[in-house]
Amino acid sequence: MTDAATIAFPAWMDDIQQRTETALAAALPSASTAPARLHDAMRYASMGGGKRVRPLLSHAAGAIFNADPDTLDRPAVAVELIHAYSLVHDDLPCMDDDVLRRGKPTCHVEFDEATALLVGDALQTLAFQILSQPLPGIPAERQLDMVHLLATASGSRGMAGGQAIDLAAVGQHLTVTELEFMHIHKTGALIRAAVLLGAHCAKAAPDQIEHLSHYANRTGLLFQVVDDILDAEASTATLGKTAGKDAGHNKPTYVQLLGIADAKTLANELRQAAHDALATFGKRAHRLHELTDFIVDRTF
């Protein structure tokens, strides 16, 4: 085990969050580069906030195979840029019409709607720009696969598709299976991409990718169930975004379908399934184990 593997989880998390912030700052054009207002708004929307769950997952998955953290920064930033773009567009008046995000006014409130639209567009593009820069030590074939994996996870059969399913579900009664289908797309696909891109920064074997894929699917769903519980229970101040907004928008949630108690039971089952999926890696997967517990423990 290296030193990096033995430091306590909170210190490790802090380290990854800091290096992600540094890498994002370097990836984003400066706020003085023309067009300055757009670049200022892109930095506003993606820096200085968020738990960086997806970069943490990329680094934690890469750590299993001792991948180089400098290499891991690249997919970590790419996935976070996709996530940031989706939040900016999701907050727009024609979508969730939200005014608060990460404790700050949302991008279209701080700037304007047209700028927020372009910010989301350009953050998405930047993700692919960053991920297509040659990575030292990674064969071009594999890196092309990584770009393809991120695109597939983000598009109409992944994250953007999940948002469309979400839109269509407003005011509808969904079954738990239908809700799961939505979340597998809306949040699960990108979380899976974060994990697998981390593994692709080292030479993970196909069966290892399979186990990590299963882990990511369980953890992605867990993340959403916990989010629903948080949204129902937490106050706006704690959350840093408008609390209770899903119920207010008449969106189906796990809490609505199952009640708080059963939603918590489901969360615990998914947590166990996530841990089980990592069995093959032994102690090398300890960061992924810790992250799964962190996702649950931020609520209850």
Next chain:
Amino acid sequence: MTDAATIAFPAWMDDIQQRTETALAAALPSASTAPARLHDAMRYASMGGGKRVRPLLSHAAGAIFNADPDTLDRPAVAVELIHAYSLVHDDLPCMDDDVLRRGKPTCHVEFDEATALLVGDALQTLAFQILSQPLPGIPAERQLDMVHLLATASGSRGMAGGQAIDLAAVGQHLTVTELEFMHIHKTGALIRAAVLLGAHCAKAAPDQIEHLSHYANRTGLLFQVVDDILDAEASTATLGKTAGKDAGHNKPTYVQLLGIADAKTLANELRQAAHDALATFGKRAHRLHELTDFIVDRTF
């Protein structure tokens, strides 16, 4: 010269337009694939319309080096998907608020605003998904460069940046130099990408890329000058989109700055410069020559 090189320009153009339509149809998920409404709207926004200028440029540039048309379809479709996404977002109420495009209701009018937002997002992603699928006969290193080229051309220092500059220019007095700066980003960057991606489908030498880049910059600007003339002169019926809208939105145009006569003179100068940039290729560049003339001759 092959048969493909000797057929008349209108027949060649028709052939490329048809194969682009077929390739787009294959690249886009079917309208019955879930989420069906999103996929239906993605097809609505990108198929069955448009002159396919960017795919024509990719094929014309590739033809210089006898690149395989089946290979060229891929970047042609990727660039066209980026173009289609930009139109959908550009037509949204918070941008140009336009109701007519290619003779049909715009995407947010035919569907709804939230769907149109996601359509644009997902069309952009699909472009990178398509371009990152391994292309037979192209080394992965070069293909990774192609993805990076498309991303750079589309993002905040390319097309999306140009739209931000355009937004900021509404109601402002711009000089011809400032107007050129805007268009080099807004339309020029993607037109240049279309040409260079075509050349990258064969093994073009760096100095050849340089000449093509110069050609594309002149042709991209020419395209915009002609568009401004069209917008000022043509009727809505001929144009298939709302005519006179730039003047109506108080957006600076070449016609506004120079007057119709001088705008036409500028167009002719740019046309000549575009032709001159192709000198090194001799007759092999005849499709690019023809395309440049076609861009001008659609107006006057």
